[in-house]
Amino acid sequence: MLLVTNLKTEYKTNPVGLKPCQPRLSWMISDDQANVVQAAYRILCASSKPDLRNEHDLIWDSGKIESDQSVHLTYNGAELRSGQRVYWKVKVWDDYGNESDWSEPVFFEMGLFDSTDWIAQWIVPGIPEDSSDSTPCPFLRKEFDTDKKISKATAYITAYGLYELHMNGRKVSEDLFTPGWTSYNHRLQYQVYDVTRDIQAGANAVGVVLGDGWYRGYLVWQGNKNLYGDKLALLCQIIVQYDDGSEEWIITDESWQSSTGPILKSDIYNGETYDARLEMENWDKAGFDASGWGSVLIKNYGFDKLVASEGVPVRITETLKPVTRFVTPKGELVLDMGQNMVGWVRFRLKGEKGRKITLNHAEVLDQEGNVYLDNIRDAKAEDVYIFKGTGIEEHEPRFTFHGFRYVRVSDYDGEISLDDIDGRVVHSDMAQTGTFECGDSLINRLQQNIDWGLRGNFLDVPTDCPQRDERLGWTGDAQVFAPTACFNRDTAAFYTKWMKDFIPDQKANGSVPWVVPNVIEDGAGTGWSDGFGATGWADAVVVIPWTVYRKFGDKRILEEQYASMKGWEEYMISESGEDLIFNAGFHFGDWLSFAEYYSLFYNAPDYGYAGAHTDKDLIATAYFYYTTGLMQKIAGLLRKVDDEQRYATLRPKIKTAFNTEFLTQTGRLTSNTQTAYALALAFGLIPDELKEHAAKRLVDDVNHFGHLTTGFLGTPLLCQALTDSGYPDIAYKLLFNKKYPSWLYPVTQGATTIWERWDGIKPDGSFQNVGMNSFNHYAYGAVGDWLYSYVAGITQDEETPGYKKIIIKPYPTKELGFAKAKLQSMYGVIRSEWKYESEKLLLEIEIPVNTTAEIHLPVSESEEIYSAGKPLNQNREFSVIGYDGNRTLVQVGSGVYKFEIRRK
Template identity: 45%
Template structure:
């Protein structure tokens, strides 16, 4: 019996979500099938109440002929109610006429859909009893009575600050650092908790532990100390529904009682101090005596900014143990976690009362082996724990996080090395679902992929921060836009970026400008490539998830950004005015400058063209035909102005930098007639620099893409595998476990690039991961059909440096896989296409006649919809299923070197390069190679500068022929 099954039901990207805040939720599902080429023809969704009576549903779509299995909107005739759970199930039909069974029943629950439903008040300790400016945390509690027959109970809560929620002495949730960081002046998330199992008939109590967090702890760099408000506060509303149909609501108000908590100090940058002797056992239980506690007072904080939880919550996602403990030359006792991580250390100790244990967190050791704090700038990253001396005590910070690998421990009893079992590292970040994997035959590249993922985890803690350790940790827009595609390959990031983009829209200036950081605690003007996040990020989310709703929601913001650029200066088609970061940290920068050599106005105009093109495409998707035509014409004029301003009459890029060439090609700014020349010039710039890059934040993400897209994939791979500075594998060779801010953050001699701006966990250069997925493994999408509905598989494996690569991505439709291996004279390519999707597979060097799938001729297999052949190889259109293609190597890896081979082509092959070094070592001395790498071997021999010994070229050709 054939199998067609509906699985992985989601509502608003989540499985069984609690507390969704939209009146028209969207549903999605994945399909399983035992047949290739399965495509959904129709579906039926039924939504009902928790009584489970699907016979009288809230909504029954009936049979709907459609292949849509993502972003399917609720279209019931009756609106959904607030604070109400719903059940739903799905069945589908495929194009072969098969009908699935009903899926397992899933659920979703709405939250407060109307601000008027809030009855609670913002509360904080009465200023007459507790100093509002106290650095210590606050404890807030409320005792109350409930009758028997509790059917369900939900708490809706948030804070101006950070909070932990308790009911009858137990933590309500494993979420930490709630409610997260939003642009608090405009938006503040609240959370929904199911506390049914924590409450009982009779006496109950709720407790809130309240700290400063991002709200009041002081944010920003250069001692800006930005605060949203001067008093922290909490807001809570408990809804209890009884079996008899009645409901009771408990709210935060003046009846609550307050006291000082055991956290005596906590800020995001500096850490936390905790005195366990100040703990009050049972403080959140009903029988606790709170007669000496201070009354609460209400604060007039806004209610109209409250929004239901949008982002994935922050949680402890992994616990790691220190790998070693040692004493440094300076005499410090230090733990090595083995991984540069973001989170906190949990202590488990049994020590006398009053023992103070101090933990100072850092990322690296200096050249002498001592723990290094210099790159933290003013941030202290220090935790102090004072023990109460009662058995084994367990503690981890409540209202802060650190970026670290090493921990200096002071005050721990005993001497010598520290007991490893007393410490554990708890990794914190937004709890996104992992969706990507990448692997090659080179273990160094695999380590790079690991470093990219760890960098994303550490810096995706509720907002996409630049770094997690120093006095910054801000949502830099430039970093986010260059990395977002890599990020969405690795993790399910739709809710994460939806929340952040809503903050960006809220913070956008009236003139359309976009702050440097979101949430905006830094101020400043708008910069090209940074503000362009307003356009690039929503478009990228749409590409990965088909989220038209987010596009529509952000469309006004996208338009405002492009119109802001258009209004700058006197020429509406060039952006040559104002402040710009330029090619930030470009290695071709002048001495004592952070800005690369590429002209800022070139970068600004290039991004102006790119954002305008994406805006036109967005208008087309949303059906705004007039805007599509308007911005299409604007884009054409910007491109023409760019060519006139930044390209010479002969088609060269006027600025002789790698980044200028990269942007010109990547954003399609050069006329087709000169692109080949521009691409060759770019390749020459890389080769002449010894296969090293000189690009910064702007050029680096696109450098390898540009080379691969224009026939220089060998050069791109050489860049990937570059182990000397500057190169992606240099940091790997130096023991890095995350991505560095600078290519040489740690120099070979153990010294540092600088103290001022030297993060060892800075994800931006991890953007190379996007190219690794798409070009090396060949797993890509058809950009005209979002969400990987139409997949593009095209591995670029024509280099001996890698013998296999494979990648997977869990798309909205299901798992996609692309992997290849070269084994002698055979190439194998394995592809998995999820149900309800199709793929175009390009097999470089293959012929249709010589191609087999699963050991059979193509004509004998199923699922293959069409086959053609072109100069690149075989091109197949395939349906869902798993495929194993195999064909003859076809000289893709056999170079066939002759005397007419150009030296730069030989240098793309490591083994061939070794041959040149063996017989012609003087080519690699001084500037010689720079002048000769564009010459053929014959020209090298004829060139007097090369000084080729008699017979040397014959030996070169002989050895090359053996490869």
């Protein structure tokens, strides 16, 4: 049965408010036959469902197009206009001549194309406030009437600050932290909501609550506030279309009213204070007595910075129950959520009028079993609720989030049971696309920790940590973790939105900031640098778009980011000078490796690990070479011939310079460290004749220390470099290590997320330096890419992006017993499983329709391989296409394949 399913427009299902563009359409195909490839497709688009169903007044009929492309098909119909909704469906033909039925119809709706599409005015609450500290959240409202039958109503809304939109007594959307965090001085997102069902005949009311958020709340550290502005503002227009063809606009203007309410303070770092006695019942309904409310002020903030939302909305994605409650040695009541999570607590409790409950949030307990708060620095992470005294009261915050596992309860004398408390898990609502499981329970917990770290830190921007007074879009963390993130979650739209802020925040000379959106000025008083140009961090400007292209087949992100990518490349060329050694400016180096930390904060190496220090100019030059290679490929893809030739000419010169400066004739790097060898081997900097020597030195170093010594930049490449060099056993040795420092050491200490430091909690139970000790920091979780692509073996052909041509090349080991991974690609499910059963190795592979795969079976003797009970050479479902060392290469199409390797 040939079926077309999972239709998406720009990665989304039925998106509303697309930016001005020719949207790209994608779909998946399912079929119970094997070796199915799409041979042709036909797309129909219309302005209404009836027109699409009847194939009447179509705005695009692609006709039958002979093509196997089912991902990112560009809409090529009639010119689109602001606010236009388009319904579409597709059918396909396969290479057997079968024709599918039409898919179920879906739609996309465009946003506003021009600033002239905005009729609303910017309004500022007319309430007195001192913005030097957190102040009560403004409430705004307006009433309006509708007296005709409504066909459609659409709200376009944004704010300086955060907003929550209500209509007729209910919140319009599940989206949180809107309009999101962007480089506000250059780009401000607006959201679009279909509010047809929210408007009723007769009297209506629209209400909005505003919060400080990133715009004017506390941000960065050292008490910084109001980084973008000191006044919250709202812009909203609701277009009501009637059945008779007329329309009405409800806009923000001088007719709106403003007041304050029960939210006395709301800050991302410090938490929220809510006085339920000040609640205004039915404030967002028609007929509410707003006689005591004030006016609003009109501001001419303009519309030039407004952009449609491209990212993934932040939402509550899961609700956890605490696993236990206990009293600490200090006598404090604490609830344990059982998981280091990001979000907040919802409770249902009774309290006398005027009494309060205070909740403080912590990641860990100290050695005595008390709540440990020192590592969150100046962030209070405190929610306060004052009861109105009307029975059971339910509450949860609106405009703050916390990183925590433990909740300390104080100022409350009532009884609290586990049933009274919920942990509300909050993050950008990216679908889970990957799973990994193996025969080691600690490694399975590691995989869970990697995903929980992603969820906790992918909150509209990829932050470094979610708990302390920081929570910034650190580019280095994001760069090293991107391949892992793209396995675990559908990150394409998330990254597309975030990368847009690299463009305005980048310097004119091409240097890229440490954090995006950039809120660090002059190194934030650290004295390190001006906050720009650190290698491995700035390279995110190239690496992440390239990763999205490779994982999702998205060429448009390369086109849109190219000028920004080229800017960084040209900056490196300029700074490296004639000798092509990138030793200018500040670099973090192999951040938080043993030696890097001590040399940075104590101005001296830790001599116990002196052999772990990697020179920063070596790292920077290695990245210069790597990024130049990516730019050569990208320029070629985009047909920028001059750039491609320039970078192709430059790249071998950088390699020569690197080897002249940092490599001896015997294959020893001047920084004789795991990070140096991992980078040089993984990036292809070692000459062929010295690769074996360099790899052996890496292995010797691992064996010498008995563990890894790498930091943020070396760790993601360490197991890859070892495996590619023929030492998967050494990579597994590092993976299985349970002693500090290792990936599994935090797991043995009860970690439920990835730590910032290998020894966030030391073996003696004490803590690392409080100035920088997050217990939810995803960078070291970058090993997840190796788990998926090497242990389970799901990877892809170098020349074919988006898993159109899949490579399955696992590295089984009896010590692990089994491993299985699944990835929901743009084409469908890719699955790779292996397990040892007695002396046999069993493999099961699933390949989606409209793709092909090359399976690298880990045995060189094809007569030892059986499928469906027959020797490999007697099975006609696939063919042996060659041998690669100790592997047999098999070519297959879509389907499920089982192999049995019988060792002689």
